[in-house]
Amino acid sequence: MLGIADEEFIRGNVPMTKREIRILTIVKADIKRGDVVIDIGAGTGSLSIEAARIARQVFSIERNPEAIELIEQNAEKFNLNNIIIINAEAPNGLEAINKIDVVLIGGSGGKLKKILDTVDKRMKSGSRIVINCITIQTIVEALKYFNENKNYKYEAIQVQVNQLQHVGDFDMLKAANPICIITATKI
């Protein structure tokens, strides 16, 4: 059910969360059948798709028109009709959503604190936030938020996945950029 191969997504030129990171993100988000999930900076929609196969409703927030089209195409390809795409730059677009169980943040456009403040008001005890950080400034800003805001317990990991590539009779390690995954649970 979880862990769709990268090649199965319609991609274009929009960067996509790699399979292993997607798996860890979705599992750490602990998505349940009845959950409402927000995917912020949804990109190709790969996280939205994986989430929508488990959750009741997924809202994908994305500002890039090219990416929005990819999310639509992927939702259709995977036969999912529980994804609502919001064409906005978060935190815009979040006000209309009243109750959030899970927030996935793949891109925050430099507005992480505002986004966290906005979703926090819509999250009850037990709700989860999972942030995939590719910049160290985002890591530091997110950790600062969760350290100052005592309503959360959190953990964070940096993951680096090297793919073994078979070349001739040999296998070499091909690197992918490391990602930091921060998981916070509202107390």
Add this chain to the structure above:
Amino acid sequence: MLGIADEEFIRGNVPMTKREIRILTIVKADIKRGDVVIDIGAGTGSLSIEAARIARQVFSIERNPEAIELIEQNAEKFNLNNIIIINAEAPNGLEAINKIDVVLIGGSGGKLKKILDTVDKRMKSGSRIVINCITIQTIVEALKYFNENKNYKYEAIQVQVNQLQHVGDFDMLKAANPICIITATKI
């Protein structure tokens, strides 16, 4: 359902697959409701436990008496009665199992080729093998097997997870040993 916290397992001194590796292993194994899973070198049983919450039947093969006791305790703690523990050194103990959907190999005691030959006869098209390698010799031996045996397609990754640790006002990265996860599917 997937991704039990490390602390929840009863452990003792037996080494245990860390949560992120466990998550990736179980997802890559693509365990389905009706599946029969073999966990070879089961250790504390952490992979067996995660597998047994999804699969129909799990056989945990383990030679170390201390580890066997931990598997029993963990199966009880997590209320799972679909785990059968086989006190043997694989490939011993595998002959009695006729049909295998998934093989998880956490430890092979230097007998990887014999183990693969034995399980291969009991696997049909579409069955999966996931090997967690901590030594480079095991990686090379496993890749050799899957390259020579044309009945499998496979992929392999090296994963390194650094935990962010909060110390005073700072967060530092605490390393864990890298693991290689090899996933092979019988054609």
Add this chain to the structure above:
Amino acid sequence: MLGIADEEFIRGNVPMTKREIRILTIVKADIKRGDVVIDIGAGTGSLSIEAARIARQVFSIERNPEAIELIEQNAEKFNLNNIIIINAEAPNGLEAINKIDVVLIGGSGGKLKKILDTVDKRMKSGSRIVINCITIQTIVEALKYFNENKNYKYEAIQVQVNQLQHVGDFDMLKAANPICIITATKI
């Protein structure tokens, strides 16, 4: 000349920069025969020792009495009489030094900006600063400084070294924590 084995240093319980990181740090610092080097947060003095074998003069700044004793012992062991130990918490202790060619920062005690401001006044064009960061907050603070202060060009790497350990007939990778090395050159 460069790259003393870790075991050769007298250590005690003070954390020590590992050999590979020490090598990269000293080479990136581009220490020359006539140079004056400041080693801030000198710890066991391992960087001071390596630097003093090349440079004209090394000032080791350290606040921990146990560490100071180790620096003294190591300077004696390696027959170096061009190391002056300053028992202070940087930026204290830096005012007396007029001309600095190289600054090595292994520990900044949360006062990185003050330290950089203080050494900057004593550095001429072409002088180098190399910072070993183990916390992500220090990385972000250092990069912020070099991005805002247009008098520097810089580069930064995260290095992770896994040691291959021979166990029985096998070799496994044993991880060490990743370190970020930031190298800045005054324009």
Add this chain to the structure above:
Amino acid sequence: MLGIADEEFIRGNVPMTKREIRILTIVKADIKRGDVVIDIGAGTGSLSIEAARIARQVFSIERNPEAIELIEQNAEKFNLNNIIIINAEAPNGLEAINKIDVVLIGGSGGKLKKILDTVDKRMKSGSRIVINCITIQTIVEALKYFNENKNYKYEAIQVQVNQLQHVGDFDMLKAANPICIITATKI
């Protein structure tokens, strides 16, 4: 003296050892003023160049004509006349060299054992071999050699270097493939 920037080398399309790996390789090789160094699979000659700035004589063995031209051009650019290029596929080309202090192996073309057997006869006690492995089969083969041949003590590390890249106001980690550096000293 050591640690030439990657951009300073004339490169073409031939793969080149990255600066950090080059630094660690040369330091671990412990090259001294009077040494004779063999660089096997010399590629662009970046290791040969760094070695020739310290050693008495460097022999660069390379089979690819495009690479040989690059070595010549780089030797000229860095004003080094102590590099002799041998157009051969090692172990061919090694017979003429009687006394070897340091062997650098960047590429072995699948003939590592033969190469090691050949250089071994030309190395005296205290001589060093440093192998940069990009495939896991080469790691295993090299370790097997040094474990079976009791005339060597060795150590091995896997190094992964992520470059911090400044994009907008942010810094992200850009991965390079991990390399294994094996250092063996003849007893």
